[in-house]
Amino acid sequence: MSAAASPIPVPALDIRALVAGYEPDLPIVRGVDLTVPSGDFLVLLGPNGAGKSTLVKAIAGVVPIKSGTVHLRGQDITSVPSHRKTARGLAFVPQTENIFATLSIHENLQLAAAILPKAARAGLIDRLYRRFPDLARQPSRLAGALSGGQRQMLAVARALIVDPAVLILDEPSAGLSPKIVGEVFSMLREINGEGVTIVLVEQNVKAALSVSRRAVVLVEGRIAHEGQADGLFGDPLLARLYLGTSHSVEAAVP
Secondary structure (H helix, E strand, C coil), X not given: CCCCCCCXXXXXXXXXXXXXXXXXXXXXXXXXXXXXXXXXXXXXXXXXXXXXXXXXXHHHCCCCEEEEEEXXXXXXXXXXXXXXXXXXXXXXXXXXXCCCCCCEHHHHHHHHHHHCCHHHHHHHHHHHHHHCHHHHCCCCCEHHHCCHHHHHHHHHHHHHCCCCCEEEEECCCCCCCHHHHHHHHHHHHHHHHCCXXXXXXXXXXXXXXXXXXXXXXXXXXXXXXXXEHHHCCXXXXXXXXXXXXXXXXXXXXX
């Protein structure tokens, strides 16, 4: 008798024929099919206006979905409100307004933990302080007084409070110095190494490809190219789609 076939793993995210946008008759995402295996680190690339941020916001429940489906670990979450998606294991860090600037670091974490059982909150916040010692050293400091890198750390810490299966980030390197970008991306690689699936929207092509496993390029709301991240640095097609040039990404991106 032949050995029984191994069950097919359920992907962390499975998106089918997704159409989404801010206005019903003006879709920005136009029929995206995308499967993100559990434990993957996927970066979404593409020129400005390609629909990258709209896609992840639609997945997170922030932008209306006109048609298509989104499954999280096999469960249909297409019409689930954003806060309930968080409770099911989908965490989203937007590019802006991802912390409460007038609250302290500790108050930000407490607010993020409010959806959890009360008995579990203190322990989870303590665990995050161990992961982010910069935050632990100044829990009473106002979030608005933090540096750009510290704000991103706090935003990610808030997202991790629910121990998500999938972490989605929209342009986490925006406005940060190259040194801080390296620190943020190193942190994301560590989080991914602990089993959290990551989907990252990023304009910093070199930095994103250096930490991710796989990349997808969006152009005009559709997937135009995809591949393993380490193989895309010298791919002239990526450079043409992303930058309108025939050179490799290494040559075209500073």
